[in-house]
Amino acid sequence: xxxxxxxxxxxxxxxxxxxxxxxxxxxxxxxxxxxxxxxxxxxxxxxxxxxxxxxxxxxxxxxxxxxxxxxxxxxxxxxxxxxxxxxxxxxxxxxxxxxxxxxxxxxxxxxxxxxxxxxxxxxxxxxxxxxxxxxxxxxxxxxxxxxxxxxxxxxxxxxxxxxxxxxxxxxxxxxxxxxxxxxxxxxxxxxxxxxxxxxxxxxxxxxxxxxxxxxxxxxxxxxxxxxxxxxxxxxxxxxxxxxxxxxxxxxxxxxxxxxxxxxxxxxxxxxxxxxxxxxxxxxxxxxxxxxxxxxxxxxxxxxxxxxxxxxxxxxxxxxxxxxxxxxxxxxxxxxxxxxxxxxxxxxxxxxxxxxxxxxxxxxxxxxxxxxxxxxxxxxxxxxxxxxxxxxxxxxxxxxxxxxxxxxxxxxxxxxxxxxxxxxxxxxxxxxxxxxxxxxxxxxxxxxxxxxxxxxxxxxxxxxxxxxxxxxxxxxxxxxxxxxxxxxxxxxxxxxxxx
Amino acid sequence: xxxxxxxxxxxxxxxxxxxxxxxxxxxxxxxxxxxxxxxxxxxxxxxxxxxxxxxxxxxxxxxxxxxxxxxxxxxxxxxxxxxxxxxxxxxxxxxxxxxxxxxxxxxxxxxxxxxxxxxxxxxxxxxxxxxxxxxxxxxxxxxxxxxxxxxxxxxxxxxxxxxxxxxxxxxxxxxxxxxxxxxxxxxxxxxxxxxxxxxxxxxxxxxxxxxxxxxxxxxxxxxxxxxxxxxxxxxxxxxxxxxxxxxxxxxxxxxxxxxxxxxxxxxxxxxxxxxxxxxxxxxxxxxxxxxxxxxxxxxxxxxxxxxxxxxxxxxxxxxxxxxxxxxxxxxxxxxxxxxxxxxxxxxxxxxxxxxxxxxxxxxxxxxxxxxxxxxxxxxxxxxxxxxxxxxxxxxxxxxxxxxxxxxxxxxxxxxxxxxxxxxxxxxxxxxxx
Numbered sequence: 001x002x003x004x005x006x007x008x009x010x011x012x013x014x015x016x017x018x019x020x021x022x023x024x025x026x027x028x029x030x031x032x033x034x035x036x037x038x039x040x041x042x043x044x045x046x047x048x049x050x051x052x053x054x055x056x057x058x059x060x061x062x063x064x065x066x067x068x069x070x071x072x073x074x075x076x077x078x079x080x081x082x083x084x085x086x087x088x089x090x091x092x093x094x095x096x097x098x099x100x101x102x103x104x105x106x107x108x109x110x111x112x113x114x115x116x117x118x119x120x121x122x123x124x125x126x127x128x129x130x131x132x133x134x135x136x137x138x139x140x141x142x143x144x145x146x147x148x149x150x151x152x153x154x155x156x157x158x159x160x161x162x163x164x165x166x167x168x169x170x171x172x173x174x175x176x177x178x179x180x181x182x183x184x185x186x187x188x189x190x191x192x193x194x195x196x197x198x199x200x201x202x203x204x205x206x207x208x209x210x211x212x213x214x215x216x217x218x219x220x221x222x223x224x225x226x227x228x229x230x231x232x233x234x235x236x237x238x239x240x241x242x243x244x245x246x247x248x249x250x251x252x253x254x255x256x257x258x259x260x261x262x263x264x265x266x267x268x269x270x271x272x273x274x275x276x277x278x279x280x281x282x283x284x285x286x287x288x289x290x291x292x293x294x295x296x297x298x299x300x301x302x303x304x305x306x307x308x309x310x311x312x313x314x315x316x317x318x319x320x321x322x323x324x325x326x327x328x329x330x331x332x333x334x335x336x337x338x339x340x341x342x343x344x345x346x347x348x349x350x351x352x353x354x355x356x357x358x359x360x361x362x363x364x365x366x367x368x369x370x371x372x373x374x375x376x377x378x379x380x381x382x383x384x385x386x387x388x389x390x391x392x393x394x395x396x397x398x399x400x401x402x403x404x405x406x407x408x409x410x411x412x413x414x415x416x417x418x419x420x421x422x423x424x425x426x427x428x429x430x431x432x433x434x435x436x437x438x439x440x441x442x443x444x445x446x447x448x449x450x451x452x453x454x455x456x457x458x459x460x461x462x463x464x465x466x467x468x469x470x471x472x473x474x475x476x477x478x479x480x481x482x483x484x485x486x487x488x489x490x491x492x493x494x495x496x497x498x
Numbered sequence: 499x500x501x502x503x504x505x506x507x508x509x510x511x512x513x514x515x516x517x518x519x520x521x522x523x524x525x526x527x528x529x530x531x532x533x534x535x536x537x538x539x540x541x542x543x544x545x546x547x548x549x550x551x552x553x554x555x556x557x558x559x560x561x562x563x564x565x566x567x568x569x570x571x572x573x574x575x576x577x578x579x580x581x582x583x584x585x586x587x588x589x590x591x592x593x594x595x596x597x598x599x600x601x602x603x604x605x606x607x608x609x610x611x612x613x614x615x616x617x618x619x620x621x622x623x624x625x626x627x628x629x630x631x632x633x634x635x636x637x638x639x640x641x642x643x644x645x646x647x648x649x650x651x652x653x654x655x656x657x658x659x660x661x662x663x664x665x666x667x668x669x670x671x672x673x674x675x676x677x678x679x680x681x682x683x684x685x686x687x688x689x690x691x692x693x694x695x696x697x698x699x700x701x702x703x704x705x706x707x708x709x710x711x712x713x714x715x716x717x718x719x720x721x722x723x724x725x726x727x728x729x730x731x732x733x734x735x736x737x738x739x740x741x742x743x744x745x746x747x748x749x750x751x752x753x754x755x756x757x758x759x760x761x762x763x764x765x766x767x768x769x770x771x772x773x774x775x776x777x778x779x780x781x782x783x784x785x786x787x788x789x790x791x792x793x794x795x796x797x798x799x800x801x802x803x804x805x806x807x808x809x810x811x812x813x814x815x816x817x818x819x820x821x822x823x824x825x826x827x828x829x830x831x832x833x834x835x836x837x838x839x840x841x842x843x844x845x846x847x848x849x850x851x852x853x854x855x856x857x858x859x860x861x862x863x864x865x866x867x868x869x870x871x872x873x874x875x876x877x878x879x880x881x882x883x884x885x886x887x888x889x890x891x892x893x894x895x896x897x898x899x900x901x902x903x904x905x906x907x908x909x910x911x912x913x914x915x916x917x918x919x920x921x922x923x924x925x926x927x928x929x930x931x
Contacts, residue, residue, distance in 0.1 A: 002860055004725040005872050009856040011721075012879035016849045019883060020842050022890040026796045027838040034797035039782050041791065041813040042798045048814050073812035074527070097814045
């Protein structure tokens with residue numbers, strides 16, 4: 001019988017040995033995969049037992065996101081509170097248990113939870129863990145100007161739309177407002193109150209950051225790009241003459257100038273400058289037909305079209321501007337695929353984000369230099385030491401200095417005597433461009449104003465802005481331009497008396 | 499050094515372990531070193547010293563490793579349970595004390611010759627089947643989690659399956675010792691009991707839905723049949739019979755199907771019908787949440803573990819993550835806090851216990867003793883495999899206890915009785931003739 005017992009021993013030992021093998025599998029090989037799973041509640045506890053870094057506005061320095069400590073079971077957990085509620089909700093985002101994260105809370109999660117790879121952070125974290133203290137995350141200082149942000153929100157009111165203001169010299173985003181907004185404090189437990197938010201558009205989509213992920217028809221604001229392309233091509237100059245019969249013929253059809261109560265305006269023979277100042281569609285239509293769609297799109301690309309604008313927010317909360325077909329970005333293989341005449345004044349499936357248009361205005365005001373937009377100024381360790389600091393980065397010279405100066409001069413004329421006079425700020429020089437995009441529904445225009453403003457015409461502008469409003473019965477010059485003026489004025493006065 | 503001296507040294511080591519581990523728990527919980535841990539360690543040592551003295555007097559020649567190994571296993575259990583819930587930890591300690599008392603009781607009662615048990619073999623057989631079916635008797639049995647495992651008499655609850663296992667082994671040891679020759683010759687009519695036991699195992703599944711217990715008892719039966727006859731063919735036939743029966747049951751009983759589905763596909767990418775709330779849910783949030791959460795717990799331990807008292811067993815909103823953490827899933831608690839190092843150490847203790855138990859079987863001089871020791875030890879190993887393997891997704895998860903570690907009175911006491919029987923066999927085998 002002993003032989004059988006020996007064999008049974010082997011079987012019994014093999015059974016328990018198999019358990020050792022499987023334990024090893026789960027605790028080493030499979031461990032990382034399981035830790036990364038969404039439904040892993042232990043992972044979530046780990047995330048919330050970190051004393052998450054704070055998020056600050058730049059000026060005035062306020063805490064946009066802070067922590068509330070709560071003892072749950074046998075652990076101390078840290079839950080987010082947003083003292084300013086909806087004020088910068090789209091940029092800051094939220095960090096919740098039930099609905100994950102958005103905004104900087106998502107994209108900078110590594111810094112905020114001290115999981116970034118910087119040596120000093122690794123050391124700090126190891127020390128915290130060794131002492132049994134909660135790990136402290138790194139704090140983030142944004143570039144936001146909270147007062148101007150507040151003003152932008154107030155100005156947007158119940159309209160659907162967005163305001164993006166940045167410093168064209170550094171790319172720092174001073175205002176990023178999207179309306180309707182939401183209170184991030186409601187996301188965890190009162191999500192229903194967010195879902196029931198209504199505004200002057202349907203769906204209201206309060207969670208959508210219209211400033212960087214909202215796609216709008218650019219309308220006449222796109223003309224500054226067409227004008228840039230025209231000047232860059234050397235086929236046109238500011239004095240190039242056009243005959244405007246009140247329409248332009250594309251594919252044998254007449255495309256009319258923007259119509260007010262008296263029907264389409266007719267300007268007769270005018271030059272490019274007058275064409276932009278009075279936003280004459282036929283002028284740009286003819287430029288488009290002459291240059292071809294691809295030449296204009298290539299200039300647009302140099303301004304950053306066809307790529308997601310580089311910003312620290314999550315990639316899927318930023319969209320690229322350009323031509324869209326069936327909801328997808330597309331670039332025509334040949335000129336004939338696109339109606340260049342209509343595209344030249346910002347129609348024809350052209351869709352842009354306010355962030356992109358603010359970048360365009362900034363680059364034109366700043367001598368053609370396209371700066372990388374940044375909404376994070378620096379990352380700071382718990383002790384106050386700077387972990388990471390952002391520096392202004394030039395993306396590229398979008399157009400030649402000459403072209404930029406010429407277009408900027410035209411844009412100043414727009415504000416001085418053209419469609420954008422509502423944006424004048426006493427004591428400052430403002431250049432801008434209005435836009436009123438027809439969506440096909442009467443009284444439901446998308447209105448725009450993009451602009452830059454500075455102390456004088458020689459120096460670089462201190463602020464560039466894009467304002468967009470949905471479902472407007474008015475035009476860009478009367479609806480969007482006053483908002484742009486108010487926000488720019490607040491920023492300019494703050495820079496003067498900091 | 500004699501077996502008893504080694505036993506004493508081993509028990510002191512186990513008590514030290516208990517003291518250190520309990521001190522770690524109090525440090526992790528209250529951030530202070532408490533003298534109570536030393537007191538508890540001393541109490542633990544005193545308890546096992548009683549057992550040691552009784553062993554010395556009744557079975558002086560018995561194996562010296564089994565009692566210390568048991569002590570170490572109970573340390574794992576008490577400390578883990580105490581860490582999860584101080585009150586339950588205290589209760590578990592009381593149960594261990596009662597278990598030690600049972601051990602002493604059995605040793606004293608059978609100190610002259612345990613082989614008298616052989617003559618009661620049929621009584622044990624009938625009692626085993628009776629106990630297994632007891633939970634399905636209306637009014638006595640209780641259904642927990644779809645499985646009938648518990649019996650309550652007044653305020654007392656117990657799991658008869660644990661005791662039934664030992665009775666079954668006693669019956670089989672006696673029966674097979676008597677009939678092993680005739681069965682080995684393959685006489686057809688002697689297969690009656692085999693078929694009867696197969697039928698009983700299936701009946702138990704149908705009646706109680708208790709897959710684990712059926713698998714355990716049938717596995718013990720096959721192992722002992724093989725040990726007695728040396729005919730691998732019988733084992734093969736038994737496995738075929740069991741698989742055949744299991745397939746039929748799989749198709750007939752929803753509970754069995756669920757267990758297998760959970761085992762094969764604990765995670766789904768799409769929402770599937772959830773019987774718990776009648777909605778569409780991911781399976782990991784519904785039917786298989788226990789298994790999946792337990793796997794997360796094990797994975798979180800990693801190589802070195804989180805440390806005693808540092809593991810995560812509650813979710814962000816403070817609810818308990820893994821149900822039955824102190825009983826069926828105690829291994830995933832240990833694996834998280836002690837890591838691969840600790841979990842492997844625990845399994846190694848089980849392996850050494852198995853080796854020592856089988857050694858007792860080899861040393862025993864008569865058939866009954868050999869079969870008894872081999873059956874008890876194999877059952878011990880198989881039970882460990884079924885529950886830990888279930889937690890580790892090696893086999894479908896079924897609720898049985900981890901010997902000496904899981905929280906629960908019946909299990910602790912039954913396993914101390916198992917230990918007592920092994921010590922008795924060992925003593926007789928090593929006693930000078």
